[in-house]
Amino acid sequence: MALWMLAWVAIVILPACQARLVPRVSFPSGSSGRLLSRFDSPTIGNTTTLLLSHDGETLFVGARDAVISLDVSQPGVMELKRKLDWFPTTKDLDDCSMKGKVKTDCPNFIRVLQFLNSTHMYTCGTFAFSPRCTYIDSQTFNLVFGPSGKPDEGRGRCPYDPYQRNTAIIVGERDSLQRAGGDGELYTGTVADYRGNRPVISRYLSEGNHIDLKLDDTLGWLEDPTFISSTFIPSEEKVYFFFSEEGREYDFIEKFTVSRIAQVCTSDIGGQRTLQRRWTTFSKAQLLCQAEKELPYNVLQDIVTLPPPDGASDDETLFYGIFTSQWSVNSGKSAVCAFRLGDIKKIFSGNYKVLNRDTLRWSTRVQEKVANPGECGLHNASDSDLRFVKENFLADESVLPIGKGLALVSPDQSYSKITAQRTRGANGKDYTVLLLLTESGFLHKVVLLDQGPHIIEEVQVFQQPQAVKNLLLSISKGMVFVGTSDGVLGVPTSNCSYYWSCAECVLSRDPFCAWDPNRKACADVTSIPADAGQDVDGANVVEMCKVTTITPRAKFGQHKPPTESCPPGEQVLVSLNEVVTLRCPEASKLASVHWERPNSRISPELYLQRSDGSLRFLATPVTLGHYLCFSTESGYQQTLALYTVKQNSGGASTGTGAGAGAGAALTTPATTPTRPSSQSTVKGVGPGPKTEAPKPTLFWRRPDATITFNTDRKFTGVNRPRLDQDVEKLEPAEGRSYFQELVAVSLMLALALCVILMGALYALRQKCRGKSGPQVCPRRDSEAGSLREQDPLTRSPSPTAAATGNKRKGLAQNGLVQNGLVHGKAPSAKNGSPRGSNGHLPNTPM
Structure with missing residues (x-):
């Protein structure tokens, strides 16, 4: 049982504790900080x-x-040069509809385009669910048909369904053109029938x-695959072909998907008798x-090939792929793994599994290999060798990623497309x-470091989900x-000019960007x-910039030129x-923001720092003065903003120290933009009537309003602080709402109803107790005085009995008769306190 618990913790709990990758900088659609070209x-x-x-250029x-x-020859420009229409006829569209297909899926969706x-x-x-292929003259940009004078049959070259994934690559391109179409060979992975079953x-x-x-269609070489990519x-x-398919070698109850890499030799011409016209x-x-x-x-979702560094062997070619999981424990997560070509070649040169055609089960072959499956030149092999490779095409071992681990894992992003650059x-x-392109429409730029991946930035490229x-x-x-x-959008791979200072340039950890000390600008490192x-690995600002402090930005959302002097602070x-x-x-989503005041403390009772880093408070003589905003990232602190809060000349007397007025923390919510505002100052200024110095007030903190009571305890009602015009402009999403007044x-x-109900219950309780108490008949004073009381412990007459009898009439008039002080016999008195027969106060439960 303990082992099962440990396994459950390792599989379920530990992955949930993975650190969340956060992009350092985010650029929403249309942001001025990230200029894109679009068509x-x-x-x-x-x-x-x-x-x-x-x-x-094109x-x-x-x-x-x-x-x-x-035309993409100019940076930031994407203009239409030519358009070549190629659409089905009306008859083709009618036939597509007759097949039961949705009309919007019947046009001609281009899925293969290669030189x-x-x-x-x-x-x-x-x-229109009847694939066609043709040639295009690159110079005249016109359609060129084959000898038949019409488009070629596209079955096996292009999918029928526009939503079905496929891959295609042309290999062996040569400059000489002997006929329309040239000498390149088309390698494809797709389905060859209308239903998508082949x-x-x-x-x-x-x-x-x-x-x-x-x-060969009858061998079951592919098990319901989803083709992803191919490379030469x-x-x-x-x-090499990359795809996902059903893993029949695993004897699971439910369908188990596996990711595959397959290979074919370009020199393959098929067998002479066995495997004729087959791989x-x-x-x-x-x-x-x-x-x-x-x-x-x-x-497998997508995969890209990264060529080896200059001078390195082709075995150092890497394949970076995006993977998701069919298991609910990893639902919503994406992982990136890197595979090395040398490791792939080693797996293909090893042992292979064999499929038992009778039981349809896979097993590892224990006898000697007759031939090496996947080896080029087998078209000249004997029939026995070809029969061996015909039954042994699944490698026994799996290809493991570099370092036997994940290059990147994102617990909250679903990646769909990838490309890589060294x-x-x-x-x-x-x-x-x-x-990496996310399903939500953001392009993530990630640098892989020894200490882990770092997301430099994210750029929103589309707003609606794309199929x-x-x-x-x-x-x-x-x-x-x-x-x-x-x-179509064009996104520059680097955005060095966005970083306005040496510190920001170094903290970005962008390998494309570095600080130029001569130009005083962040520029391309080349x-x-x-x-x-530049310090991509450590982001050591002090060493790279030779500074310990940095001046604040002059304006929010705007990048100050290096020659412009920064003002001492905004008033x-x-x-x-x-x-x-x-x-x-x-400046960064990875930085921690805090505020400071010279010779004063920013207490949570007077100030509210919101999640966007802004500081809110009520203007009182105590809260006037200087404010500084700092950010700390990678151990380096920089000043981002300075303010001097002063009182209007038309208002009451100012005070920067501890004054007589009392402040209150205000928690009025506001909707703020995700990026810094373009305004140079953000003020809490309103016209406001002239008033004398305010009386001390008592505030009750509530998320949306402040209830004010005067010191003479006279209730004055709910007073929602008026936001000035500047704040209202910055927060247009709030609008006018009476929710605070309704809650107050x-x-x-509810409080009034509770008070009335408690008063009614108290009156009812007193009335009921008056009816249920013992009734004492009035006696004459002589009879009252003749009563003898006994001590409850000694049963002897109490020396205080006479005094008690003399006071019985007064006690009855004061209502104490009902409480048992006068009812046949009086309770004993010790130390002047009346007690019942049990030694406790009357009517007091034990």
Whole structure:
């Protein structure tokens, strides 16, 4: 039982305690701090298939019923050059509807767009659930049909369903053009039937001694796969396919998804008798993205190839993939794992599993290998060798990630697309930068460090969820293009000019950016000749910038030029009893913000620091004076804002020390923008009537209002502090609401009802006790005086009996008769206190 508990803690509790990755800087859509280039058109939709020209000047985009070319030669500009319409006929659309498909899914969605050679492109589209392929002249941007004079059949080259994922790559491109279409060969992973039940990996457009190949449909080489990506490694002469599928080698009750990598040789021409026109070099292995003592992230979402560094072996080629999990314990999480080509080759050269055709179960082969599955050149092998590779195509071991762990895991972000780049920092060290697209529409820029990943920034690229998206990185242009259903965006990979100081430039930990001491600006590290201020690993500001303090920003949301001198502080004029809001510009989401006052303390009884870092308080003689906002990040503290709060000349007398007035903490909520405001000052100033020095008041803290009582205890009602015009402008989302007054009136009404109810219950209780008490008949004084009392312990006459009898009449008149002091016999008195027969006070429960 104890072992099960430990396993449950390791699987469930520990992953939940993972640190949350927070982007240091966030840029919402339309932010002036991150300028993007964008193309959209009301007549062009589903611009999700991207292809950049070799010179980087033109971006070709496959859209719905069209292929377009965009001019991206100028930074920040994306203009339409040409549009090539290619849409189904009315008959094709009617046939699609007759098949039971939704009309909006019947247009021609371009899903394949590749360069065939230097003069032509090859493209395929769903074409009303009847895939078609054709050629495009890159110079004239016109459609070019084959010898038949019409588009080619697209079955096996393009999916039928526009929402079904596929992959395609052209290999063997040559400059010579012998016919329309050239000499490139198309390698695809998709489905080959209308229902999507026949997944295939195929080769088309073969020439010479090459022939078109595909997988044998009857072998079960693929188990309901979802194709993700493909890449070509020239040194290996292999094309690698990445996909997810059902793992039949695992004997689970429910369907278990696994991530795969498969390989085929470009020199494969099929067997002579066995496996004719079929792959002889196909083999696959599992990609295992799993952290220690955790369930695996088994569903592959996207993967990208990162070439090796200059001078390194091709075995150092890395594949960075996004993985999610089908297990509820990891629901909503995304993990990034990196796999090395050398490790993949080792797995493919090892042992293979064998499938028992009778029991449909997999097992590890124990006998000697007749041939090496996946080895190039097997098309000349014997029939027995080909039968062996035909049954042994699943590698026995799984490919483990680098370091046998996760490169990144995000517990609260669902990533869908990835691209990667290797760049060199100012210290000569290479850093890997990942660009990750979230399902919520943000592009995360992440640098992988030895101590863990660091999210440099996030940029919102679209606001509505997108079903099909694409990322295309251009290292030469320093741009990443995002294809969405609504348009195409160009996002620069670096944003160095955003950081206004040396400290901010170093704290960003962006390997693309460094501080130029000569220009006094944050710039691209490649443009700085020497002494570049950059510390990606440690963010040591003091060492890089040779400073210990830094002046505040002059204006919120605006970046001060290096030559501009910073003012000593912003002056804020207020009236007494006005709400003051001092805003601190958000330099980083990773920094902690705090406020200070010279020679004074910011107590929580008088001040409220909100989650956005702003400080709120009520203007009183005590709260006037100087305020400083600091941020602390990576052990470095910098001043972000200085204020001097003064009283209006038309108001009451000012006071900066401990005055006679009393302040109160105000907790009125406000909606503030996520980024710093563009106003230079934020004031709590209102017209306000002239008043004398306020009387001392007593405040009752409540989230939305302040109930004020005068010192003479006369109730004056609910007084909601009036927000000045500047604050109202900064917080337009609040609007006018009477919720505070409603809550206050409800509380007072409830209090009054409670008082009335308690009074009624008390009166009723007194009445009931009067009816249930013992009734004593009036006696004459002589009879009253003749009564003899006995001590309850000795049963002897009490010496105080006479005195008690003389006072019985007075006690009866005072109502004490009902309490048992006069009823036949009187209780004993000790030390002057009347007691009952049990030794306790009368009517007092034990």
